[in-house]
Amino acid sequence: MAVIGAGWAGLAAAVEAVRLGYTVHLFEMARQTGGRARSDAASPGQPDAERRDNGQHILIGAYQATLALMRQVGVDPEQVLMRRPLAVVYPDGQGLRLPPGPAVPAFLWGVWRWRALSVAERWGLLRWAARWRWRGFRCDPRLTVADISADCPPRVHEWLIDPLSVAALNTPSHQASAQVLLTVLRDALFGPRGSSDVLLPRAPLSALLPDAAQRWLQQHGATLTLGRRVQRLTPQASGAWCVDDEVFDHVIVASSAVEAARLLAPHAPIWAEQAAALHYEPIITVWLEAPGARWPEPMLALRADAAHPAQFGFDLGQLGGVAGQFSLVVSGASVWLDRPLAAVGAAVCDQLRQAWRQQPSAWPAARVRVLAIRAEKRATFACVPGLQRPCADPLPGVSVAGDHVAGPYPATLEAAVRSGVAAAQRVGRVKAAHG
CATH class of the missing domain: 3.90.660.20 (Protoporphyrinogen oxidase, mitochondrial; domain 2)
Incomplete structure (x- = not known):
């Protein structure tokens, strides 16, 4: 099996495929793994404290697939992540702080103790949350976050909903998909105990997963080729695929949407057009x-x-x-x-x-x-209402993994990892179905 791309989705796909018994060749165009969530390559003798990540990332307790993958490759999340109850707190000390404990009581207690808000504003926030919980966190997919929070007290929107929207979806609330944010809130703020906890990296991003996953794959017989951009995919009469000049029974394309569109355009033009159209x-x-x-x-x-x-x-x-x-x-x-x-x-x-x-x-x-x-x-x-994301199975023998493929979550580390694991598992199910 070939996996193209060694970001978090590609690493997840490769690890899961190896775990399922496949021989894996992982290709990556950069000279190090990790994709958009990695650290600068360490200089000789440079301490971890001085390595700079390519951007600041956080995780939350609901990222169960990511945490499981870290453990699979030998990383202890308790050592590399600082776990804290969710706190959207400002320099003046004001903000929402959730205590530890079950989700609903923690949310009620945290809101009620938010003294910078008036009693009416706190009741307004609780009514808003209760309404969407009663509706199963479902809304018209055409709505934006600003649409569904229009009746919230203005300071609740400014101090909580807008920051959560831009943090979770990287899209301003007047443009962001309300349904995607509601899904995140359902699984985080109102999920199992600890789901809303914020997990702050206290090690370089590459130490959270990419470095350990690379070592694990090499120790388990996978082949890694770094610094090589795959040029083409070519279908074979047998149903296999050629990755440049090497033949594989299945290919998982876990590169960026732009790279995936380039590789798949000759064989799945409609899929490639949809992937290339993402903003x-x-x-x-x-x-x-x-x-x-x-x-x-x-x-x-x-x-x-x-x-x-x-x-x-x-x-x-x-x-x-x-x-x-x-x-x-x-x-x-x-x-x-x-x-x-x-x-x-x-x-x-x-x-x-x-x-x-x-x-x-x-x-x-x-x-x-x-x-x-x-x-x-x-x-x-851009996680906007009604966004049509490309599917994960564009062609027989080819799967796609990445945070951009169709799914309920925004572009997060968890979405990438879930898609990678799912891609490898789909290959296993297809192989089993065909004997």
Whole structure:
């Protein structure tokens, strides 16, 4: 079996295929595994604390497939992830904090203790959540998040629903699919105990899965070819497929949607057209250094507006990184891509100065330095209402895996892993059905 692409979907597909007894050859065009969720390659002798990820990622307790895959390849999630109850908390200390425990009581308790909201606003949020729970978290697929929250108190929308929308879907609430967000809320906020917990990486992203999965695959007989871009797929009369010049009985295409469309266009043009038509939302990450600064929480929400772009910030010193270094995330960053990255960095610095103006000792604005800024232009597909995502089985003998394939979840690590595992399992079922 060939697996094309060694991001989290491709790694999940390859590991599951090996576990099911297949001989696997994994191809990756980059020189390291991990796709859009990896760390810079380590320099000789460089400590993990100094490795920079290609963007800030978080997981949640509902990511059961991802956590299971980490354990499968020998990574202990308790060692590499900091588990905390969900908290959408701002620098002034206000925000929603969920206590540990079963989902519904935790949500009720967290909302009721959100003292920055009036009693009427808290009741409004609880009524909104109860209504969608009673409706089974289902809505008209044409609606946006802004549509279904129009009757929420304005501050509830501004301080909670909009940040959750942009964090989960990387799409602003006035454009984002309400149904996809409701699905996320169902499985996270109202799922089994611990589902809404935030899992913050305290090791480089590559140490969470890609490095360990690569070692596991090599130890179990898989072949990995890095730094090679597959040029073509060619069907064979036997039903097998040629990957360039090598013949395989089945191919899992776990590359980006753009690469998958290129490879499949000669054989499945309608599928390729649908994949190529996906629109994308960027994410910009800004790394800052503020010597001596330490936030009260390792992750804080920020109030974004037209002049201040970041929605969340992370104190990397509390997450196994270098003390006094921070990463700020600008999700749904389309409107900022037309500006120089230096302007984005300056806007984030001003945003933090404003956020900490009541506590200047906590944020030494005069000593803040921008370390790096990265823009991932195709970070995720734009998760808009009625989006038609390409299917996972475009051709006999070819499956597709990736967070862009049809499914109920937005473009997340969990969606990628689930799709990879499912692709390998489908191959197993097809083989079993044909004897």
